[in-house]
Each structure stands twice: as C-alpha cells, then as structure tokens.
Amino acid sequence: MIPQLVTVGWRRRDGRWFRLYIPVLPVVLVLSPLLLLAVLGGLIACVIFKVSMVGALSGVGRLVWALPGTRFEIAEGRMGVLVSVR
Amino acid sequence: MNEQRRQVLEMLAAGKITAEEAERLIDALGRDQLQTSPGTGSGAKSRPRYLRVMVVADEDPAGEGSSRINVRVPLQLLRAGVRLTSLVPPQALSRANAELHRSGVNIDLTQLKPQHLDELIEHLDELTVDIDSAEAKVQVFCE
Structure with missing residues (x-):
C-alpha cells in the first residue's frame, strides 16, 4: 500500500504541538511535473553510473510501498519532532 | 512457497548464488513454512512487522x-x-573498500551479499535489547 498521509509535527517553545497533515496523493499529483523530471534525472544517473534502471525503479517503488507504519518521534526538553507515515 | 524454492534453484542454476547460499535460503524458507503453517490457528503468535x-x-x-x-x-x-544495496556499482564498492582499508577498517563490502543481509533482517524479530541504567532506559525490539 502506498503512503496516504504523512504527519509532520514539532513542539513549540510554549510546549504545544504543531502538526501538519500532508495527504500524499494530492501532493504527488500537484508535484507530478517535478517528479517526472526527478525520475528522468534518476534514470539518466542510472545510465551514467551503470545501474540497472528496472532494478532501481523497482527498488525505490518497494521502498515507498513499505513506508506506511514508519514513525519517528524525538522529544528533548520542550522541543520535539514527529514524522509519521500512514 | 514452492515458487520461492523454484526461484532459489533458478538463481543457483544461473550461477547467481553458490550452492551453500542456496542451501541456506531453502533452509530459511523451510523455517518460514514451519512458522506460518500453524499460524492459521487463532492461538498462534503473529510475525512481528515493526522494529521499535x-x-x-x-x-x-x-x-x-x-x-x-x-x-x-x-x-x-x-x-x-537491503535490496537497494544490490544496485551499488562494483566500482563504488571497491572505492569504499579502499577508503575503509585506509581508515583501518578491514571489511570487504563486496563480500556482503543482499541474501546475507536479508537473513539478518529475517532473524531480527528475535532481537530484544533492554538497557536500564540510572540515566536512561533503552529498548530495541520487534512488535
């Protein structure tokens, strides 16, 4: 399953959490022209460094597919950062 | 499961893995089968999905x-x-090896096969690290 929602949060100095909910699919659609360029750049890099393009694409796809469920939460004193992928 | 065994045998036939590696992979598949076959019962413990x-x-x-x-x-x-590591070009590995050797770390990265790392992750579910000191508590486990 591809990631659907990425939550990025940080705790402000006053101790309150600020959370940003990013819906992945709409953001990917909006940024698709840039993503296309990035993919093209990646494929060119594969050719230059003699890396299998199919292998690289499937590897990155597998990595993205496995992202849901990832969660990083670091808090120190009054500061804190949270990244969660669902 | 039979499909996975067939893939291992094909890799062996193609010379991509050695007989020893094929044996280890088939053993791992056998262990997997033993763990998943009683899993159909309600009392069976499910396999961990996350490293925490x-x-x-x-x-x-x-x-x-x-x-x-x-x-x-x-x-x-x-x-x-781990699968992505198989895409690292051999010349990059040899350069990394040379740099590691220069720093006094004698590790040959070309000998590190994705199958070995795969096996390592396969057995991570049995890992539990529990450190409880006066200043901090550290826990590493699979759930």
Missing part, C-alpha cells in the same frame, strides 16, 4: 528536561533498503 527503538532519558544536569526517542520502522522497509 525507544529511549527515555531523565532530566539532564543542564535542566533541559527529559529526552524521549520513539522510532518505529517496518521490517519490510529494512528489507526494501
């Missing part, structure tokens, strides 16, 4: 408050990352 790292440190002397780290990584993500 938790660190809780008490208030530091500077008075900055306590620190807390809570990381949850899907084991599938680790497996996918």
Whole structure:
C-alpha cells in the first residue's frame, strides 16, 4: 500500500504541538511535473553510473510501498519532532 | 512457497548464488513454512512487522528536561533498503573498500551479499535489547 498521509509535527517553545497533515496523493499529483523530471534525472544517473534502471525503479517503488507504519518521534526538553507515515 | 524454492534453484542454476547460499535460503524458507503453517490457528503468535527503538532519558544536569526517542520502522522497509544495496556499482564498492582499508577498517563490502543481509533482517524479530541504567532506559525490539 502506498503512503496516504504523512504527519509532520514539532513542539513549540510554549510546549504545544504543531502538526501538519500532508495527504500524499494530492501532493504527488500537484508535484507530478517535478517528479517526472526527478525520475528522468534518476534514470539518466542510472545510465551514467551503470545501474540497472528496472532494478532501481523497482527498488525505490518497494521502498515507498513499505513506508506506511514508519514513525519517528524525538522529544528533548520542550522541543520535539514527529514524522509519521500512514 | 514452492515458487520461492523454484526461484532459489533458478538463481543457483544461473550461477547467481553458490550452492551453500542456496542451501541456506531453502533452509530459511523451510523455517518460514514451519512458522506460518500453524499460524492459521487463532492461538498462534503473529510475525512481528515493526522494529521499535525507544529511549527515555531523565532530566539532564543542564535542566533541559527529559529526552524521549520513539522510532518505529517496518521490517519490510529494512528489507526494501537491503535490496537497494544490490544496485551499488562494483566500482563504488571497491572505492569504499579502499577508503575503509585506509581508515583501518578491514571489511570487504563486496563480500556482503543482499541474501546475507536479508537473513539478518529475517532473524531480527528475535532481537530484544533492554538497557536500564540510572540515566536512561533503552529498548530495541520487534512488535
């Protein structure tokens, strides 16, 4: 399953959490022209460094597919950062 | 499961893996089968899906408050990352080897096969690290 929602949060100095909910699919659609360029750049890099393009694409796809469920939460004193992928 | 065994045998026939590696992979598949076949019952323990790292440190002397780290990584993500290592070009590995050797670390990265790392991740579910000191508590486990 591809990631659907990425939550990025940080705790402000006053101790309150600020959370940003990013819906992945709409953001990917909006940024698709840039993503296309990035993919093209990646494929060119594969050719230059003699890396299998199919292998690289499937590897990155597998990595993205496995992202849901990832969660990083670091808090120190009054500061804190949270990244969660669902 | 038979399909996976066939793939291992095909890799062996193609000369991509050695007989020893094929034997180890087939053994791992057999273990997998033993673990999953009784899993159909309701009382069976399900396989862990996440690697969890938790660190809780008490208030530091500077008075900055306590620190807390809570990381949850899907084991599938680790497996996918390991597969990506097979894409690293051999010339990059030999350059990394040379740099490691120059720094006094005698590790041959070309000998590190994705199958070995795969096997390592396969057995991560049995890993539990529990450190409980006066200043901090560290826990690494699979859930």
